[in-house]
Amino acid sequence: MMQRCRKHALVRTMCFTLAIFLTQTAAAGSDSTLNDLNQQVDDLYHKGDFKHAIDIAKQSLKLAQSMYAPDNVIIAGSMNNLALLYQSQGQYELAEPLYQRSLEIWQKARGPHDAKIAQCLNNLATLYQARGRYSEAEPLFKQSLEIREKELGPDHPDVADSVSNLAGFYRSLGQYALAEPLYQRSLEIREKALGPDHPDVAKSLNNLALFYQAQGQYAQAETLFKRALAIREKVLRPDHPDLAESLNNLAFLYRIQGQFGQAEFMFKHALAIREKVLGPDDPGLANSLNNLAGLYRTQGQFAQAEPLFQRSLAIREKALGPDHADVARSLNNLGLLYQDEGHYEQAEPLYQHALAIWEKALGPDHLDVAEGLNNLALLYRIQGQYQQAESMYKRALAIREKALGPNHAAVAASLNNLASLYQAQGQLAQAEPLFVRSLEIRTKVLGSNHIDVVNNFNSLAMVYQAQGKFAEAEPLYKRALAIREEMLGPDHLDVAQSLNNLAGLYRAWGYYARAEPLYKRSLAIREKVLGPNHPDVAKSLNNLAGLYQDQGRNAQAKPLLKRAKAITEAAK
Secondary structure (H helix, E strand, O other), X not given: OEEEEOOOOOOOOOOOEEEEOOOXXXXXXXXXXXHHHHHXXXXXXXXXXXXXXXXXXXXXXXXXHHHOOOOOHHHHHHHHXXXXXHHHOOOHHHHHHHHHHHHHHHHHHHOOOOHHHHHHHHHHXXXXXXXXXXXXXXXXXXXXXXXXXXXXXXXXXXXXXHHHHHHHHHHHOOOHHHHHHHHHHHHHHHHHHHXXXXXXXXXHHHHHHHHHHHOOOHHHHHHHHHHHHHHHHHHOOOOOHHHHHHHHHHHXXXXXXXXXXXXXXXXXXXXXXXXHHHOOOOHHHHHHHHHHHHHHHHOOOHHHHHHHHHHHHHHHHHHHOOOOHHHHHHHHHHHHHHHHOOOHHHHHHHHHHXXXXXXXXXXXXXXXXXXXXXXXXXXXXXXXXXXXXXXXXXXXXHHHHHHHOOOOHHHHHHHHHHHHHHHHOOOHHHHHHHHHHHHHXXXXXXXXXXXXXXXXXXXXXXXXXXXXXHHHHHHHHHHHHHHHHHHHOOOOHHHHHHHHHHHHHHHHHOOHHHHXXXXXXXXXXXXXXXXXXXXXXXXXXXXXXXXXXHOOOXXXXXHHHHHHHHHHHHHO
């Protein structure tokens, strides 16, 4: 049995263990041909050549069915392999009945507690999770774990796989209190069974680091990411794909923290490894291209980002087909880029196409559909099409509440989005309770010092400011600034935004002397991080100029306005 982890999301997915079954038969005649076909399937799968692998897997299944009785485990193995390939291609409706039939055969042949059955249960559970069928996935993950603990003992490496998979499931639902001890247990099992420098220990460290990163515990995440990277550098060849994964994860953490130079170096290193090992058309390469493009987009380097996003899209369309969920992800990312550039007419059809693919591939109630709805709603909100935006925000909220429950961080994000829409229309009485509920959920789930909680502080402060409740807005802005400085460092772009927000409050309040140094510091951070000609620098220049004009200091405002205008015109 060969095992391989596939990453179905963009950057920071947990690693679920699926399995290709290489069921060996007596090496004679048709049996030998079947063995050869199964080996070809495994080789093609590991190369990422899913289309050819599916063709060979179909041949293998057909041959097995002609050679053996319908309930033979060799047929079950071939069914599992074909199902896994269909799942990798996003063809879930074809994968599910094969997984189910394979499970039935193994249960009949081996009884309910065989280790192979644990793997079958795990594979079917990952399929249900991918389709958003969480209530069906959880008991299968648990049953898989129970079988392995009973059959193999509590400290077996395969138990660690099941523990990690269940942890990843809980993490995806935002049930962090359930996920953390499972990740820690998986790590302990692997360290004890395999030694501290085994690649699977690096895998556990990586998963636990991703967990801490999701909670905004960046220092803990960085330590674990670095340890995982050190293990892989020590025991794997320098161009191993898992090394590229570690570089990518650490780069993403640095990107979040605004350490763009370090992030770029690592993203490029990961890209070089994947391009060398996987070739120019592998979906894994598309992930690296997308990650580097996302970094450039964050920095406003749109001309560098666009060809990378486009190449990522082309690879995925070629490798996975035009209707795969990962193709929708690439379309969505390219739409975000065009939206940032103000090219709304180019962004809209990409968002619509991505949404249509997700609805077709995953169903209308999947969480990726909610994400697509949110992005399209934001585009409509920017363009003042508030009625269209509202219906999409509400549908996204309903999907998330149904799938995740009322107290998930993603539900809080949807509430925040809908509240922001009402705020943009001046409907502050409708916005305020949604902002408050969003803040309560995020504080409960993520803790009061999480970066996402800061967004709610800012949003609620803006509502209070718009209502003239300056004294209520001030402590929220200040707290947001303090958390960002502590978590991200004094020169992060989000710190610049918080400084700008607090300065805007003091300007509206008439406290010009308090506002000026904040605007100046915000401007300095943006110039340092983004360069002197970024559109956000122009915004800071305009804000500072506006403050001077409010005080009648027009001579000081004039050069700032002139420079801001030049930046804006150059960016068109």
